[in-house]
Amino acid sequence: MPKMLQATIPCIQCRQPFRVNFQNVVDAKQDPQAKMRLLTGQLNMAQCPNCGAPNTMLTPLVYHDPTKELLITYVPMELNLSKEAQEKAIGDLVKSVTSELPQGAFKAYLLQPRQALTMQGLIDQILQADGVTPEMMEAQRSRVRLIETMLEASDEELESIIRQNDAQIDTQFMQTMSLLAQRMLQEGRQGLAERLVQVQNRIVELSSFGKELVERARVQEEVIQQVADEVNALGENADRPEFMDLAIRYADDDARLQALVGLARPVFDYQFFQELQGRIGQVAAAERPKLEALREKLLELTALADQQTRAALQDAAALLQAIVNSPNPQDVIEANLPLIDVTFMQVLSANIQEAERRGDARTGERLKTIYNQIVGLLQANMPPELQFINEVLSAQTPEEARMLIAQRVRDFDGHLLEAIDAVEDQVAEQNDPALTERLNLLREEAAQALG
Ligand SMILES: [Zn+2]
Structure with a gap:
C-alpha cells in the first residue's frame, strides 16, 4: 500500500502553518479510493484547522494502474523545480513503484512512464484509459449542472424541475449527487450538503427512478x-x-x-x-x-x-475526520446524524483507544467530547418512552429507579409497554440479571399504573 507522508504547509488563506497527510504514489489497483480522490480533485486536500479553507498539498505524483498498464507522472508547475530536480523526483517515485512489484510483474510500460503537464491532463489520461469518452465527460458535466440548478431552486420550482428531467435521473445521476455531497462536507459547506440531501429525498419521492x-x-x-x-x-x-x-x-x-x-x-x-x-x-x-x-x-x-x-469503515473514518476537523463539530454531527450507525461508533471508539494507547491526551479528549455529543443527540432524538426507560435503567440505586417509575409512569400510554418489551428482547441476549430485574420491575409497575 502506498505510504502516507506528512508535511507542514502554510494555509493559503490565513497563512497559519499546519500538518497535512499526503501521498505521492497513487496505485489504482491497491487503493481505488485514492484514485477516486484524484479524479474528484480531493487528493492531498486538507482543511485548515484554523480557518477551514481547503488546501491542496502540491507534490510530484506517480499514478499507476497495472490492470491498464498505465504509468503517468505529474510534477506541478507551481513547484518551480529545475529539470534535473523533476527527473530525480519522478525517478525516485517510479523506482518506489517498481521495487514493490511482485516477482515477474515487471513489464515494458514501466520503463516509459507517460507525462501529464497539468492535473486536468492527468485526470483526462486516466479517464481515457478507463474508456471514458469526451461524450461521457460532457454527460457528467450536464449532470452536475442539473444538480446545481436543483440546489438553487425553491421548493415549488424543484418539483417541476424534477418532473421535467425525469429521464435524466438514473443511477449515475444519484451517484454524482452523493459524490458532490461528500465533497461539500469535506469542504465544510454544511448548509449546501444538507440542501443536497433534501433535494435527493425529493427526487426519490417524485421521479420514476426514485420510485423504482x-x-x-x-x-x-x-x-x-x-x-x-x-x-x-x-x-x-x-x-x-x-x-x-x-x-x-x-x-x-x-x-x-x-x-x-x-x-x-x-x-x-x-x-x-x-x-x-x-x-x-x-x-x-x-x-x-x-x-x-x-x-x-x-x-x-x-x-x-x-x-x-x-467501504463502510472507510466512510465512517472519513465522516469522523470531517467532524474532528470542523470548527463546529456539533453542526457536522447534527447534519450527519442519519449516517451515524454502529460501524461509525466502532470506528470512533477504536480511535479513542488508539489515542490513549499513543498517550495523545488532547486527541483522546477531543474524540471523547465528540462521543458524548453524539450520545446526547441520539438520546434527544429517541422517543420519550425510550428516554424514560434509559433513565430508569441508569438510576444509581433500585430505590431511585422505583421513585422515578412511581413519579412518571402515568405520563405514558400503552407505547411504554411495547417499548419495554422491545428492550427486554435485546437485554435477554446480554444475560445481565440486574438489568433484567430492573426491567421486570418497570414492566410490572407500568402495567399496573396503565391498567
Ligand atoms: Zn487557514
Whole structure:
C-alpha cells in the first residue's frame, strides 16, 4: 500500500502553518479510493484547522494502474523545480513503484512512464484509459449542472424541475449527487450538503427512478426477512452442513444467496469452502456443475461483503475526520446524524483507544467530547418512552429507579409497554440479571399504573 507522508504547509488563506497527510504514489489497483480522490480533485486536500479553507498539498505524483498498464507522472508547475530536480523526483517515485512489484510483474510500460503537464491532463489520461469518452465527460458535466440548478431552486420550482428531467435521473445521476455531497462536507459547506440531501429525498419521492429504487428496496427487504427467518429456524447451534444445504437450496436465486452471505458471513470461512469442495467430490457427476457454480458465486459474494465492510469503515473514518476537523463539530454531527450507525461508533471508539494507547491526551479528549455529543443527540432524538426507560435503567440505586417509575409512569400510554418489551428482547441476549430485574420491575409497575 502506498505510504502516507506528512508535511507542514502554510494555509493559503490565513497563512497559519499546519500538518497535512499526503501521498505521492497513487496505485489504482491497491487503493481505488485514492484514485477516486484524484479524479474528484480531493487528493492531498486538507482543511485548515484554523480557518477551514481547503488546501491542496502540491507534490510530484506517480499514478499507476497495472490492470491498464498505465504509468503517468505529474510534477506541478507551481513547484518551480529545475529539470534535473523533476527527473530525480519522478525517478525516485517510479523506482518506489517498481521495487514493490511482485516477482515477474515487471513489464515494458514501466520503463516509459507517460507525462501529464497539468492535473486536468492527468485526470483526462486516466479517464481515457478507463474508456471514458469526451461524450461521457460532457454527460457528467450536464449532470452536475442539473444538480446545481436543483440546489438553487425553491421548493415549488424543484418539483417541476424534477418532473421535467425525469429521464435524466438514473443511477449515475444519484451517484454524482452523493459524490458532490461528500465533497461539500469535506469542504465544510454544511448548509449546501444538507440542501443536497433534501433535494435527493425529493427526487426519490417524485421521479420514476426514485420510485423504482423504493420498490426494489422493499422487495430486497422482504427477501432478507425471509432468509433471516430460515436462518433463525436453523437454531443457534446450526453447523456448516446445514448452512450448506440452505445455500444449495438457494443456488439459483442470487438475491437469497446474497442475503444469506450478508446475514451469516462468518459461516462462509475456509473450512466451509473445504467442506463444499468435499461435497462436490461426492455428488453424482451431473450434479457437480451446479455446485461448482454455487461455490464460485459464494466466493464472489463473500469477497463483495468484505469489500462493503471495508467501504463502510472507510466512510465512517472519513465522516469522523470531517467532524474532528470542523470548527463546529456539533453542526457536522447534527447534519450527519442519519449516517451515524454502529460501524461509525466502532470506528470512533477504536480511535479513542488508539489515542490513549499513543498517550495523545488532547486527541483522546477531543474524540471523547465528540462521543458524548453524539450520545446526547441520539438520546434527544429517541422517543420519550425510550428516554424514560434509559433513565430508569441508569438510576444509581433500585430505590431511585422505583421513585422515578412511581413519579412518571402515568405520563405514558400503552407505547411504554411495547417499548419495554422491545428492550427486554435485546437485554435477554446480554444475560445481565440486574438489568433484567430492573426491567421486570418497570414492566410490572407500568402495567399496573396503565391498567
Ligand atoms: Zn487557514
